[in-house]
Amino acid sequence: MLTFHNPLHHLHAGRHEMYxxxxxxxxEVPGRLxxxxxELQRRPLGPLREPGEVAPAVLQRIHSGRYxxxxxxxxxxxxxxxPANAGVDALPSVWPVRGFRADVLPDNFAARMGLFSFxxxxxxVAGTWAAARAGAACAxxxxxxxxxxxxxxxxxxxxxxxxxAGADFFGGYCFLNNAALAAQALRDGGLARxxxxxxxxxxxxxxxxxxxxxxxxxTVSLHGDPRTEYPFYLGHAxxxxxxxxxxxxxxxxxxxxxDFTRWREALARGLQAVGDFGAHALVVSLGVDTFEGDPIxxxxxxxxxxxxxxxxxxxxxxxxxxxxxxxxAVAEVGVNAVNVLEGFERNVA
Numbered sequence: 001m002l003t004f005h006n007p008l009h010h011l012h013a014g015r016h017e018m019y020x021x022x023x024x025x026x027x028e029v030p031g032r033l034x035x036x037x038x039e040l041q042r043r044p045l046g047p048l049r050e051p052g053e054v055a056p057a058v059l060q061r062i063h064s065g066r067y068x069x070x071x072x073x074x075x076x077x078x079x080x081x082x083p084a085n086a087g088v089d090a091l092p093s094v095w096p097v098r099g100f101r102a103d104v105l106p107d108n109f110a111a112r113m114g115l116f117s118f119x120x121x122x123x124x125v126a127g128t129w130a131a132a133r134a135g136a137a138c139a140x141x142x143x144x145x146x147x148x149x150x151x152x153x154x155x156x157x158x159x160x161x162x163x164x165a166g167a168d169f170f171g172g173y174c175f176l177n178n179a180a181l182a183a184q185a186l187r188d189g190g191l192a193r194x195x196x197x198x199x200x201x202x203x204x205x206x207x208x209x210x211x212x213x214x215x216x217x218x219t220v221s222l223h224g225d226p227r228t229e230y231p232f233y234l235g236h237a238x239x240x241x242x243x244x245x246x247x248x249x250x251x252x253x254x255x256x257x258x259d260f261t262r263w264r265e266a267l268a269r270g271l272q273a274v275g276d277f278g279a280h281a282l283v284v285s286l287g288v289d290t291f292e293g294d295p296i297x298x299x300x301x302x303x304x305x306x307x308x309x310x311x312x313x314x315x316x317x318x319x320x321x322x323x324x325x326x327x328x329a330v331a332e333v334g335v336n337a338v339n340v341l342e343g344f345e346r347n348v349a
Contacts, residue, residue, distance in 0.1 A: 237252070
């Protein structure tokens with residue numbers, strides 16, 4: 001397995017997020033990636049590389065130009081409003097809701113930040129854009145390695161994560177959708193059908209929205225029931241796609257407290273859907289916040305279960321690209337993530 005890791009990830013280190021009505025320390029921290037990288041060095045699965053640069057045109061295959069322009073200049077604008085802002089994370093405070101216009105780009109910075117976001121829990125800091133862009137490069141370079149048949153499996157080890165980011169919005173700690181960029185790179189490289197399997201505790205609302213009307217990328221997500229779990233407003237079982245994409249989106253919501261036996265049954269349904277789709281490659285949004293000790297999630301998987309998860313995914317016998325997403329039990333995140341990868345590598349043909 002070839003791993004591309006983000007050398008700039010530490011530049012994105014938010015101080016606070018809004019959680020349940022108060023400012024708290026961020027759950028999404030640089031130590032998450034550091035623990036995974038340390039575990040990969042302890043249990044090597046293949047070469048470790050740093051990515052190259054990602055071209056703006058590649059980002060525009062998934063994200064809108066005005067959204068990318070906002071992210072690229074947001075921190076400078078924030079500080080220009082007041083030099084004291086250099087010591088304060090930027091968080092949105094106002095959002096357009098039903099009946100409000102989104103086609104006119106406001107001049108006001110706070111209004112534009114709200115236009116391009118969906119929560120107040122995703123701080124933007126001085127290094128966010130550099131870290132997110134390098135993370136996107138990890139995902140795209142990993143896809144290119146698969147296309148060149150340099151490796152049959154790859155891992156984009158990066159943060160901030162990506163699966164909550166849509167074509168023109170950020171949230172859920174995510175700014176650029178790394179899994180979607182990887183899937184698009186595989187499509188642009190000539191693969192006719194690509195599947196995205198999201199095993200994070202939280203629904204990949206950004207990934208779903210990006211591909212919802214397409215029939216060339218199947219999206220499958222196992223996640224906490226959106227009636228009770230973040231991000232709440234997408235991820236229901238009746239969301240099957242629209243237009244050309246009808247039938248190419250599969251959501252498998254599960255209740256709080258789901259154990260591995262029940263979770264694995266849902267995984268089997270998702271893997272069957274990928275097989276029936278006839279995918280030529282698989283992108284896995286690898287969140288390990290399904291772990292029983294995760295502080296912001298409520299499933300009950302144990303560390304040893306992740307070896308089985310990797311083995312089950314390997315059963316598809318597809319070129320596979322894993323993209324690191326959530327997992328906030330920081331001390332255990334390295335073991336859990338690498339267990340998935342090791343389980344996969346032990347069992348792939």
